[in-house]
Amino acid sequence: MKTYSFYTLLLMMLMGCADPARISGFDSEKWQQDKKGCQGQRNTMVNDFEAIRRDLYGRPEADVKDILGKPDAEQLMRRGQRVFIYYFEPGSQCNERNKLSEANRAEVRFNALSKVSEITYLRPIPSSK
Template sequence: MKSYTFYTLFLIMLMGCADPASIPGFDSATWQQDKKGCQGKRSNMVRNFDEIRRDLYGLPEEDVKDILGKPDAEQLMRRGQRVFIYYLEPGSHCNERNKLSEANRAEVRFNALHKVSEITYLRPLPVSN
């Protein structure tokens, strides 16, 4: 019994010391500093976010928080699903804190296992030529 407890504690300590998740080529610090996209920095990062979007699929919530930061808003869905909302541009949400705005946003959906299952936009991104 003692060795089981020791190994469990050792494993928990190891997991707590892991480096935060990241995706090469994505500036997580700039993204996270632009809370709710109100400074306009995320607007300039939309293409970069769209390029790494597929890399987020299957990641657990904690890794997404490491990469994108605390969500700007959160929705709880049926069957244990959650949606993290990250605004991509300034909008009325910058002045009205507890209300969703019509500003474009990325919606990161998690399944019941707390892993990313879908990422959508409120409005599709414009196609560049």
């Protein structure tokens, strides 16, 4: 049987009991239930996503997964960078699992420290001003 120090056990308990990251005003559950944007719910949340986009900058990967859920697709880039892809609308990604779709999507780029460094859209979101 392994023996753990008091501090190791305390750290394990604290990490396991932490509440998931959330951003006020964004319905993470509704977003996450619409896998790959195939049900059309995310399409109604485009303005909500745009409102929190700046709040995602600098956040660690784990926070992004808490807020937006598991990415619909993922790309590995040079220099340890990664990109999470979240679709806004239904498209070929709903039927073809391993291919990127031309459906509009957000691309969340992480730097080598696994912090959000950039968020772009395949097609820019029209300004609601």
